[in-house]
Amino acid sequence: MNCNVANRFANAASRYPDNMALAAGKTQLTYGKLRQLVQQVSAQVRPALRQGRVGVLGSRSIEACAAFLGIAWAGGTYVPLGLNHPDQRLIALLELLELDALIVDRAGFQRLSPELRRAAPPLILAPQDEPGTFAPLDAELPAADLELSKQPAEVGPDHLAYIIFTSGTTGMPKGVMVNSRSIGLYLDAIHPWYELRPQDRAAETCEANFDLSIHNMLTAWSAGAGLYIMRPLDMVAPARFIRANQITTWLSVPSIVALMRQAGGLTASSLTSLRLTWFCGEPLSVQAVRDWSEAAPNSIIENFYGPTEITVAVLRQRWDGEGPVTRERGIVAIGEPIQGVEAIIVDAAGQPVPDGIPGEIVLAAEQCSQGYFKLPDLTAEKFREFNGKPGYLTGDRGYRDHTGVFHHLGRLDNQIKYKGHRIELEEIDARLREAAEAELVGTVTWPMTGDVVGGLAAFYSSGTLEPEQVRARLRQLLPPYMVPELLENIADMPLSSNGKVDRKALVALLNGRDQARAAS
Amino acid sequence: MTNAKLDSLRQTISEMLAKRGQSPEFSDEDSLFDSGRLDSASAVNILLELESAFGIDLGDPDFDISQIDSFAEITQLAQSQG
Numbered sequence: 362m363n364c365n366v367a368n369r370f371a372n373a374a375s376r377y378p379d380n381m382a383l384a385a386g387k388t389q390l391t392y393g394k395l396r397q398l399v400q401q402v403s404a405q406v407r408p409a410l411r412q413g414r415v416g417v418l419g420s421r422s423i424e425a426c427a428a429f430l431g432i433a434w435a436g437g438t439y440v441p442l443g444l445n446h447p448d449q450r451l452i453a454l455l456e457l458l459e460l461d462a463l464i465v466d467r468a469g470f471q472r473l474s475p476e477l478r479r480a481a482p483p484l485i486l487a488p489q490d491e492p493g494t495f496a497p498l499d500a501e502l503p504a505a506d507l508e509l510s511k512q513p514a515e516v517g518p519d520h521l522a523y524i525i526f527t528s529g530t531t532g533m534p535k536g537v538m539v540n541s542r543s544i545g546l547y548l549d550a551i552h553p554w555y556e557l558r559p560q561d562r563a564a565e566t567c568e569a570n571f572d573l574s575i576h577n578m579l580t581a582w583s584a585g586a587g588l589y590i591m592r593p594l595d596m597v598a599p600a601r602f603i604r605a606n607q608i609t610t611w612l613s614v615p616s617i618v619a620l621m622r623q624a625g626g627l628t629a630s631s632l633t634s635l636r637l638t639w640f641c642g643e644p645l646s647v648q649a650v651r652d653w654s655e656a657a658p659n660s661i662i663e664n665f666y667g668p669t670e671i672t673v674a675v676l677r678q679r680w681d682g683e684g685p686v687t688r689e690r691g692i693v694a695i696g697e698p699i700q701g702v703e704a705i706i707v708d709a710a711g712q713p714v715p716d717g718i719p720g721e722i723v724l725a726a727e728q729c730s731q732g733y734f735k736l737p738d739l740t741a742e743k744f745r746e747f748n749g750k751p752g753y754l755t756g757d758r759g760y761r762d763h764t765g766v767f768h769h770l771g772r773l774d775n776q777i778k779y780k781g782h783r784i785e786l787e788e789i790d791a792r793l794r795e796a797a798e799a800e801l802v803g804t805v806t807w808p809m810t811g812d813v814v815g816g817l818a819a820f821y822s823s824g825t826l827e828p829e830q831v832r833a834r835l836r837q838l839l840p841p842y843m844v845p846e847l848l849e850n851i852a853d854m855p856l857s858s859n860g861k862v863d864r865k866a867l868v869a870l871l872n873g874r875d876q877a878r879a880a881s
Numbered sequence: 882m883t884n885a886k887l888d889s890l891r892q893t894i895s896e897m898l899a900k901r902g903q904s905p906e907f908s909d910e911d912s913l914f915d916s917g918r919l920d921s922a923s924a925v926n927i928l929l930e931l932e933s934a935f936g937i938d939l940g941d942p943d944f945d946i947s948q949i950d951s952f953a954e955i956t957q958l959a960q961s962q963g
Contacts, residue, residue: 386915386947420917444917447902468917593914594946596921597928601946836902841920 364541366522367433367513369548369583371396377559377585384606385423385590388492392585395427398493400509402431402464402486405495407514409462409484413438413521416458416481418451418473419466420444420569421592427493428464428486429569429578436514437461438521440536441569444468445840448476453533454526455480457735462486464495473498518542524734525572527669528776528784528843532791536734539572543672546728548579550700551677555610555637559585562606562634566591566599566613571781572669573641577612586610600626600656603634612639612665614781618649619813632657641665641674643778644692644769644812650680666695666769669783670743670753672728675702676767687768690812695759695769702726705747706761719760719770725752775864777806779814782842786864789819789843796834797821801854803862804845807871818847820867822854847871886934887956893930894952897923909953924949935959 374382378393390398406415415437419425425441432439442454455463455477462484465473470487478485486495522541526534557563563581565588567574581588595602599621603611618640621627635657640650645664654662667674678685678696685694698704705713706720714720725747732740743754758770775786789804799821808815821831828848835844855866895905897919913919919927927949931937937958938944949955 422915445920467912468915471916471918592947593917593919593921594924594950597924598946836900841901 363513363515364518364520364545365433365436365513365516366541366544366579367399367430369579370399370430371434371513373582373585380559380585381587382582383423383426383588383590385421385492386592388423390423390493395430395493398427399430399434400511401507402427402493402495403434403514404507404509405486405497406432406437406462406464406484407435407510409482410435410437411461412459414440414458414460414524416440416442416455416460416463417465417569418442418444418463418469420468421565421590422466422468423492423590424464424466424488424495425569426565426578426588426590428466428495429575430582432464433522434510434513436516436520439523441523441525441574443526443568443570443840444472445568445842447837447839448472448474449837450534450839451477452480455482457533458524458536516541518545521731523572523575525570525575525669528782528788530775530785530787530791532788532795534788535736535739537572537669538731538734539669539672540731543728543730544575544579546701546726547672547674548583550702550728551580552583553700554677555580555639557581557584557586557610561586561609563588563610564591564602564606564608564613565589566596566611566617571642572673573612573614576673580610596620598626600631603632607634609634610637611635611660612641614642615640615645615649616643616781618653622652627652627656629655630658633659635660638662639665641667642781642783644690646811646813647686647691647693650693654680654682664693664695666767667724668753668755668757670730670732670755671702671724671726672730675699675724675726675728676704678766685764685766687770689768689770692769692812694762695767697765697767698724698726701728703748703750704761704767705752706759706767714760716761716763719758721773722755722757722759722767722769723747723752724755725750727751729753771812777814779806779817780842784843789817789839789845790862792835792838792843793819793821793831793845796838797823797826797831797850799823799826801856801862803854803864803867805864805867805871807847807868808875816847817843817845818849818867818871819845820849820851820854820862822852823850826850883935883959887959890927890930890934890955890959891952894919894927897926907952909956910951912950913952914950927955931955931959 374392374396382392485498524536529535662680666676729751804819855863857863
């Protein structure tokens with residue numbers, strides 16, 4: 362059986378060639394037209410495929426979408442690279458990945474510095490005037506075999522469909538490898554209850570290097586529905602975007618709700634076109650879900666939970682107007698596992714605990730990813746078999762209540778969510794050590810509003826470097842959302858009894874100053 | 882007066898570009914947002930400046946957010962309010 366994820370798109374394109382498949386700004390493409398573009402991309406990358414990995418430097422564009430489908434169609438592995446990563450980090454990723462080809466959209470093209478090009482594979486496909494078309498950047502390469510293949514390339518269940526990078530504690534992002542079978546099982550498991558239809562108009566709310574974008578693309582294109590790309594400016598006014606395009610299905614991180622509330626775009630019954638909303642990627646506060654259900658009275662709302670490692674998401678909870686709520690945190694519960702997934706709460710020794718007792722959330726499912734790219738030790742540590750199924754130790758704390766509903770309580774480590782991004786504080790620490798030429802560093806989330814991270818603050822002990830110098834260096838090493846807003850050189854770094862930097866003491870220091878300021 | 886305000890906005894955009902580790906230089910026709918050079922947080926700040934300096938009503942249902950992708954478009958929008 363051919364497990365190529367592009368099959369779902371190919372089937373919809375045969376059935377609904379004249380339906381609108383993809384829109385970005387004023388450009389709209391039918392399924393028939395998009396298929397033609399996808400076949401061209403496929404023909405351009407296919408002759409270069411060796412191990413199969415093809416990078417995409419781009420996001421929120423017709424080109425990035427055509428590249429995603431074109432790589433799959435050719436039988437390659439899709440590797441989205443973040444546009445917001447600084448050069449040094451992209452170069453490190455390119456060196457690690459040893460790509461067969463790199464596809465860039467207009468924004469990605471602007472990022473191609475001479476240093477980046479040196480680290481990139483010989484075949485770089487750059488966008489042409491017609492949306493979704495590409496030409497090799499280096500004209501001296503032999504012309505590609507432009508024979509278009511009518512169907513997606515034959516691939517087996519173990520074929521890697523994509524690699525998505527997420528923050529890593531060592532200072533470098535780690536690549537999660539997801540095979541065709543896993544993403545297929547995920548889409549099949551959610552299909553009975555999401556039921557997108559050809560007349561649906563879905564929004565692409567996410568950056569390409571976030572796996573929710575894969576959900577958005579594949580659910581829309583399995584159904585013959587239209588996918589409307591939110592360009593960077595559209596993200597400023599999501600309510601306007603939903604109204605202007607009469608969006609019917611929506612999946613985003615809950616942070617967007619807070620942004621809309623600030624901008625005054627979330628008034629009662631202002632989003633009547635929505636019939637289905639998923640929130641995923643962060644705790645969903647009761648306040649946010651109440652605001653949304655008032656603004657979108659015709660929409661069912663699902664809270665969706667799952668790390669990238671288990672393939673997009675694996676637990677879901679429908680909001681019933683009142684709950685169920687995780688009282689400890691004032692957030693919506695994460696609910697129950699989807700088909701084929703088992704969630705287990707274990708103690709520190711890895712043994713299951715009774716209902717109501719908190720422990721680590723372990724997820725076991727055939728749709729589990731293959732682990733981390735070129736990191737066998739970390740993969741062995743985090744991925745283990747449970748009850749005969751491949752499993753992943755999430756590092757999330759939670760419990761199952763007596764009704765079988767799961768609740769999320771926070772993290773067992775220093776992984777945080779900030780503005781919808783998943784960040785390991787140790788990754789910032791590692792880069793800060795380098796930037797500040799300091800051994801003792803500590804990054805904390807501050808200020809906090811309940812569970813919501815309002816900013817990042819970092820401290821270092823260095824005799825020579827001023828915060829502004831350190832900040833300038835950090836910008837070369839980390840994406841903007843990971844560069845702490847507050848940076849400070851302190852002589853006496855607080856240490857815990859085991860000699861590590863004491864993050865709690867740093868937070869107490871910041872809180873103490875705040876209180877002193879308020880009192881004066 | 883408008884020119885002084887536009888110069889100040891140009892300066893703000895240069896600083897935003899620098900803050901994101903990019904060259905502060907840009908031409909009137911350059912795409913600032915669709916190109917990925919600036920992000921949505923920068924857009925919010927630019928919109929706030931447009932609102933306070935030029936009295937542009939962002940709540941107006943006819944206001945099209947995509948018309949501020951380049952400095953030329955921003956200038957046009959600002960002058961239309963004059």
